[in-house]
Amino acid sequence: MRKNKLVRMIVTLGVAIIMLFAAVGLTACNKDEVIFSRELDTRIKQTILEYHHSQGRWLDITLRNVRFTSYGYYNGVVALRMWHEDWYDSTDENWEIVAGVEFVYPSTSPFRVWSNDSIFTLTAAFYCYGLLTEDDLLNILTYRNIVA
Numbered sequence: 001m002r003k004n005k006l007v008r009m010i011v012t013l014g015v016a017i018i019m020l021f022a023a024v025g026l027t028a029c030n031k032d033e034v035i036f037s038r039e040l041d042t043r044i045k046q047t048i049l050e051y052h053h054s055q056g057r058w059l060d061i062t063l064r065n066v067r068f069t070s071y072g073y074y075n076g077v078v079a080l081r082m083w084h085e086d087w088y089d090s091t092d093e094n095w096e097i098v099a100g101v102e103f104v105y106p107s108t109s110p111f112r113v114w115s116n117d118s119i120f121t122l123t124a125a126f127y128c129y130g131l132l133t134e135d136d137l138l139n140i141l142t143y144r145n146i147v148a
Contacts, residue, residue: 036070044068044114048082051112051119058084071143074136077115077125079143083108098122101137103144111140 045066052058061084071079092107103111103122113125113132122140125131132140 043117044078044080047114047117047119048112071111071140074132074139077113077131079111079113079122079132079136079140081105081109081111096122098126098132098137099134101134101141103141111144 042063045063045068048066048068049058049061049063052061065084066082067085068080068082071081093104094107094110096103096105096111105111111122113120113122115125115129115131120129120131122132122137126137
């Protein structure tokens with residue numbers, strides 16, 4: 001009888017731990033795991049804001065207005081689409097073909113890759129810096145089609 005009670009308690013504890021990880025945003029993609037903590041979220045948003053400021057855009061936007069959607073964590077980098085809350089969804093589309101994989105997205109919400117406080121296009125992340133593999137690109141596209 002005590003053994004059954006112990007087993008139930010262990011199972012309950014295991015379920016509670018899984019629920020806790022889900023509540024704090026544990027994301028697992030492509031065999032890598034990352035917890036999108038408040039600190040990581042802020043670092044990514046700060047990098048996005050600095051990226052746009054350096055190009056003379058979003059000059060009146062603050063960190064509080066920056067938004068992004070993650071499309072997974074791949075080999076230490078985050079694939080994402082970014083925007084700010086005052087942007088409207090444009091009907092203008094951009095296309096980016098990388099290693100034969102076609103990405104289509106609104107011109108106001110581009111696909112980018114975040115790595116160590118830098119922002120890259122998918123093309124640069126794949127061809128110039130080797131941050132993504134062909135499998136990563138296919139996984140991003142699959143993830144995007146499921147989430148979008």
